[in-house]
Amino acid sequence: MDRMYRLTRHIYDLTRKPYLLGRDRMIGALEVPPGGSVLEMGCGTGRNLVAVGRRHPDALLHGFDISGEMLKTAHRNVERSGLDIRLAEGDACFFDPEATFGVASFDRVYFSYTLSMIPDWTAALAHGLSLVKDGGRLSVVDFGFCEGLGAPIRSLLHGWLSLFHVAPRVALETEMARLAQMSGRTLHFERPARGYAQLGSIL
Numbered sequence: 530m531d532r533m534y535r536l537t538r539h540i541y542d543l544t545r546k547p548y549l550l551g552r553d554r555m556i557g558a559l560e561v562p563p564g565g566s567v568l569e570m571g572c573g574t575g576r577n578l579v580a581v582g583r584r585h586p587d588a589l590l591h592g593f594d595i596s597g598e599m600l601k602t603a604h605r606n607v608e609r610s611g612l613d614i615r616l617a618e619g620d621a622c623f624f625d626p627e628a629t630f631g632v633a634s635f636d637r638v639y640f641s642y643t644l645s646m647i648p649d650w651t652a653a654l655a656h657g658l659s660l661v662k663d664g665g666r667l668s669v670v671d672f673g674f675c676e677g678l679g680a681p682i683r684s685l686l687h688g689w690l691s692l693f694h695v696a697p698r699v700a701l702e703t704e705m706a707r708l709a710q711m712s713g714r715t716l717h718f719e720r721p722a723r724g725y726a727q728l729g730s731i732l
């Protein structure tokens with residue numbers, strides 16, 4: 530991961546803005562409670578955490594990423610933002626926020642275009658849900674299956690994404706529904722932009 534991001538992290542936010550669709554929609558729907566705690570799993574450059582912090586200045590913000598290179602940019606962005614955001618290095622399948630931040634569970638936990646890069650994404654998703662407080666929420670935004678865009682566009686896009694080790698998770702809704710049912714929670718799921726993106730929340 531560090532090899533991939535060592536150089537691209539410098540232009541990451543500028544180049545990803547047009548095609549990581551739905552991130553601001555997910556952030557806008559987070560409804561962080563006053564003084565609530567937030568964790569981003571795979572926070573990359575910290576772009577989303579800064580956006581959450583601007584919307585919810587009293588939120589307690591935390592993020593981690595497996596790439597130390599990405600975290601260098603995240604630290605720089607957080608410093609520039611003037612917000613108090615705690616960052617750490619870790620793997621979404623195992624990350625222990627209590628050991629790292631002294632916080633065991635959060636009001637809001639989210640994945641933004643991260644599950645499509647994690648080989649054992651179902652383990653990461655289940656781990657994310659285990660870090661949500663009772664009454665909290667797990668949100669996901671990621672690439673979809675582009676069902677409304679037609680087969681040629683879909684294979685072009687998916688072929689290009691595979692060069693970056695990104696694989697849209699076709700079973701995301703099924704897996705989130707299974708986790709929601711097992712934990713006695715409710716799933717909201719949508720596929721905006723003709724299925725280009727998938728947005729799910731377990732409440």
Ligand SMILES: C[S@@+](CC[C@H](N)C(=O)[O-])C[C@H]1O[C@@H](n2cnc3c(N)ncnc32)[C@H](O)[C@@H]1O
Pocket residue numbers: 530549552570571572573574576577593594595596599619620621622640641642643646647
């Ligand atoms: C496409 S970027 C998205 C970054 C950010 N979430 C955003 O929306 O801008 C995917 C991020 O997931 C991180 N990542 C990949 N596998 C991970 C894992 N197993 N645990 C934590 N982070 C991971 C990568 O290092 C990268 O920063």
